[in-house]
Amino acid sequence: MTIYTAGKTVVALLYPLLKAVQVYDIKNDVVINSAKKFVEFIEDLFSTISSLEFVRYRDYIFFNKQRLKYEIDSYANLTFLNNQLKNLRIKSITFLPGINQQELIDFADILIKDKVTFLKHFVLKRYPHINVQFLKAHEEADELAENGEAAKKTYFKALKVTKNLMQNLWTGRPVDVKSSRRIVYSLVDSISRDEFGILALTTIKNFDEYTFNHSLNVGILALALGQRIGLDRKSLARLGTSGILHDIGKVEIPKELINKTQKLTDQEWETLKLHSNFGVREILKTRGLDEISMVAIAVAYQHHWNFDGTGYPLREKDEEPTLFARIVRICDSYDAMTTARAYQPVPYLPHFALRVIWSNQNRLFDPVLSKVFTQLLGIYPVGSCLELNTGEIGLVMRQNPSTIDLPIVKIIVDKNKKKVDGKTLDLGMETVIKIVRPTYPQIHGVNPAAYFL
Amino acid sequence: MKAEVDQIMQGLTKAFKALQMYGMNHSSFRSFYLPFCDKMTDFLKKRNELNLQIDKFKILHENHIVYEEREMDLSIAFKLFKDGIRSISFIGGLTSDELLLLLDVISQPSKDYDVALGLWECNFSHINFYVVEEEEVVDYRIPDAPVEYVDYDEKLKQLIMREKIDIDAVIIPDLKPEEVKHLMKSITDEEKATILPLVVKTLTDFLSTERSQEVIDGLIEILESCVNTKDFYNARRIAYKLRDYPEIKFIDRFENATTIMGFKDTLNVPQNELFNEFLAFIGFFGTKSIPYLVHLMPHTERADRLTALRQRIAYIAQDDPAPIIDFLKNEDTQLMINAIAIVGIMKASKAVEALEALIAHPDERVRLAVLESLGSLRQPDLVVKFMTDPSMDARIKALRILGMLKYPQVYPVLLDKIKHKSFLAFDSTEQREYFNYLTANADSNLVRILQNLLFKRKWFGRKKYRVIRRLAAMALEQIGSEESLQVLRTGAQKRNKDIQAACEIALKGKST
Structure with missing residues (x-):
């Protein structure tokens, strides 16, 4: 042995x-x-x-x-x-x-x-x-400070790189490939150091610049899921890049169509669907044909392929999406559901988005990966607001690895509906305090992302 | 401890310099590297960890300078620092391979090489490093959410209804052992699988919906890489797709001596599949490639592959045989023979004149090839000239070809030859071929002629004539008509032992 x-x-x-x-x-x-x-x-x-x-x-x-x-x-x-x-x-x-x-x-x-x-x-x-x-005291302090601060730095740097990448493509300017390669490795480092630290930052949503935050969030969620299933660092780098670039084809879709608030016409819908194809071209344009971009090309093309063979672009009967495309399929749907956008001003609560994924496994999503994704995020994912039986509102800060339905929460609204900087509770260890239901943070006037910075 | 770290750093410096000077396989490098590796592993055995901080030109351990080099090209510190590496830690369990990889990465000479990326890609288990990005000032602002009145509870109800979410459904995401197994297999498959076929498929699918210069350029880049790596399967798929764009001369870049002669090894690979993929790929080549392909052919060791290659070149040259015909005058016999074979396969009538000029070529192999091609070109008038060829093989081959071509004009000539006493001096194989020809071109008189040959009285040279009787009997048996069989039956009753034996053997052949 x-x-x-x-x-x-x-x-x-x-x-x-x-x-x-x-x-x-x-x-x-x-x-x-x-x-x-x-x-x-x-x-x-x-x-x-x-x-x-x-x-x-x-x-x-x-x-x-x-x-x-x-x-x-x-x-x-x-x-x-x-x-x-x-x-x-x-x-x-x-x-x-x-x-x-x-x-x-x-x-x-x-x-x-x-x-x-x-x-x-x-x-x-x-x-x-x-x-x-x-x-030793200094080792501990270094680790905590390093993890939290590094995660934030990495997230915002990655956001900047993603934004630059897409904006440069939109405007036809040259793209900084080296930065985008480096940032993915920083994300891999970050996720392996403190999974929840960086996952929590995916609660940062941007209504006006949806695509940038969404692309990065999908990259991070995919990395976390990839890490959970045991991918090595090299594969994680490919997966992270693929996640970030999955929607890059949208730079070729007219902005007014992406930002349209009304229901899309059939023709508009067909145009929007082309972003999977365009993604192939955009990745070729930006990165050429290194090993990582080849994986990303396949993911960009296949990320709307469903598990049951449906989806777009059309494919041959025996063609199956790659493992990475199946991962990105889940992460893309989850982040899209939980983000407010022009045509979806009220997003899904993370808990319900997860239930949608759960109930569509085998049809839209890979069932095994859906399970691992649920294990990863828990029944109440990080950033969820939970109404407790005490009348307080708790914000999910972390998962409890042993009890996925009883996360670690921070009290952010007291029973008098007043915003507070309350204590952190491990609901897995609590015998009296129970979850009543998940709730929209907007009702309580809070933005979950603010608590992770 | 400082002394130990100093020693390790001295060892690192020496190994690094030796690597830059001699390369990894040189014994001088090993003589510096091995002591360094030993010192490092000894240290980690005792202390489990070695943390080093990286400054611009210095490396520090617990705030003490343990390395300093201000010459940028020589400085390990600078190489690490310039790409954002600010600390590096070695942990117990470190292997020699990991140290070698580390040295390999930091000794990369290119100024554009990113050491941080290089180290990341090494996927170390026992070396950790901390990297900072060039720009440390980042904007931590959270974007504002849209402010508008929404009845969130109502929206939630609508959502639950729309998505038919069962809010009471119990979610137990535990994986069954078979699911874990399946997932692990997917991961292994993904890691092992080559991404190239998938990318080729994706890009070619893309082109089915829209023409894109980027995608075409990407495919050409992959095509070049496939050709370089002898991945003719994917090369063929790409070429097939790019053929839809005749304005793109994608194959031109391969139609040169260097590339085509580079296929030499492919001709003799053990795998038939690879050879067949190669053949399929060169099917996309044009006339320009023919001279090089002809020069490539003599490197083929297996006869079946040579034939296949000739057929493929014939296919390529089908619209214009001129470049092949040119080779019929080549001084290199091997090239000439291949070209002769190809014009035959092509049935290139324009080549007949050039082939005729070679009928009397001193090299028997050339004449045989010419004969074969003339047969394919259905030129019996020229084939018949080989009846007097000094080579028996050529004469036999000519007889066979004439038999196949049904060329009756030569029939009386051959009959005269058979009747002539000199025929008895022919080799038995050739004699048999004459009779085969006669049978193949049989007319109503043949049975009578054969009967005469079979029953001919011979006072002298009976022994030699025995062969003629047997061949005649066999020819009668081959004709197989009631009349010919009757001749044999009659012969079997003859008192002449030679006639009797020849007929009995022939009849026996018939019955079996």
Whole structure:
């Protein structure tokens, strides 16, 4: 067994144990059995490896110096472990030979607690076969500041690059290809450092310049979905570029048609549909034919192909959209639904846009990717406003990796309908506070995007 | 620790210089690189991480300068700094391959090369770097939302109705194991799949709806790349589409000696599919390419492929055989033979005169090729001239061709030859071919003639004549008429053992 597989398996065995101690008493059979499986497995490993070390470095988990990749079958386990270590400010955990079930269960029990409780218990009780190293204060501060600030910088820089790219195409000026290539890699970095940090910024919508923000948002959503399914960085760069460029053909469509508020005539609709074709030409114009642009060409052409074979442009019976085009198909629809536009002044609430995607899987959208997309955004995606049973309004700040219908919210409107800078609640941990329904932020006079800057 | 980092940086500097001077495969580079790699991995084993900050001409570790070089072309710091790299971290587990890749990227000589992009594309697992964009001032303003009165609750109700959203439906997005498996397969397929066929398909589909110079240029660019990489499958698909635009001379760029002679290796590849795709692709070539294609032909090792190539060139030259006919006077026998074969395949009547001039060519291979082509051109008057060719193979071939062409004019001549005593000195294969010809051109008198040959009394040279009897008997059997079979039956009753045997063998052949 390779170090990588061993690490993946250890995390896969640790995850159910941590979940079990979260729900059951530590004497419960479920907990004991999970711990037993874990100990049995690592005892075998100790015959070839002297210690098992997990290091968390910038949202990556390393097992005995091998980076564990976020793959579709390990995503939940790794995310959970990463979040726990991040919350507890733990830099590394090392398991040593001799560890027994009881020591492991005791440790697992405190590992799911908050930072203060963890520290108190960790210091009080001895864990002879478990070493823990904590982040130094400056490392922690650097990481938090770097992630949040970097995400914002990257988003706005990317927006600027996208805007320049499209405006230059509109006006026939030369395009800065190098910047657009670089910015995609910055987005890949950003998404791998802090998925929710940059995802939250996709709540920034622009009514007047819809296409720019939409293109970037689709790129970011696609990257996040791509990361969830375990694409490597190179593939992510291709996917991100494809997402950003998917609608580039719209630069050839008359602006008055794109901004038309009334229902389009059949002829106008046919013209608008040509943007998939035009996208091919525009990408060729801007980027030539490097490897990334070839992928983007296919995505621009296919991003309105439905899963059931319908959609446009017409295709042959046996032709299927590429994986990337299927990803962009979902992200494009989601962002389009949740954005106010000339012909859709009231957007869909994110929760309902997600339900539309859910109910159209197999027909319009790839069913497996629709599921992963739902896992990614949660039932109430980041930026959703939720009416709580306390009469307060909570803004979804992050997903809870373990409970996708109970996100982490920040109270932004109190029960007296007054805007407040309220506390942040993990609804997964709350027993009294419940979600009543999602609500339009406009009703409460708030713009969700403002809370993420 | 500073001393260790200093050593690592010295090692890096030396390895970097050696790489620039000697390249990666040189032993001098390895002699600098390996100690550097060892020092780095030793350090990471002990400390797990090495963080370096990048300044314009300096590299710092924990605020100490550990590297400084102010010469832009030589400075590792500057190479990283100019493309926005502000810090770089090495993490435990770092492999030698990763270090080599890093060195390879930072030693790229081109000024336009973006080191940050290069590093990103390396997809390192144990090297992290932080990149800043040139422009740090960004506008964080959130765009204003349109202000108008909307009854949002009502809008929401309409939306739910319109989209038929089941607001109570339970969403459980857990993936089943088979779905995970399917997804992983899709990812692997996507990563493995070459994007080129898809792009070619997309671009050609595009052209089906609209003419676009950008798309045409893009296709030509891909076409060139396909030809360079011998991807004739996609090259053919592109050429097929571009043919719709006769004003675009897309194939001209390939009709030159360098490109065409570059196809040499393709002629002998083991995969038939690739060779066939190549043949299909050159079908788009024009007359201009013919001289080069003819020169390419002798490199073909397999006979079946040579034939296929000749046929393809004949197809290309069909409207104008002149360039091929020119080769009938070429001094290179091999080129000449191929050209002769091609004019035959083309049935190029304009070539007859030039072929006639070669009937007496001293090289037997040339004469045989000429004979074959004259046959294809249905020129029995010229074929018959080969009846006196010094080569038996040529004479036999001529007989066969004449047989196929049904050329009765030569019939009495051949009959006389058979009757003449010199015929007995011919090789048996040639003798058989004479009789085959006779049978193929049989007339009502033939049975009688054969009967006479079969039953002829011979006092002298009986043994030699035995062959004639057998051939005559077989010819009668081939004619297969009641009359000819009756002759054989009669012969089988004869007391002459030679006649009897020849007839019995022939009748036996008939019965089997």
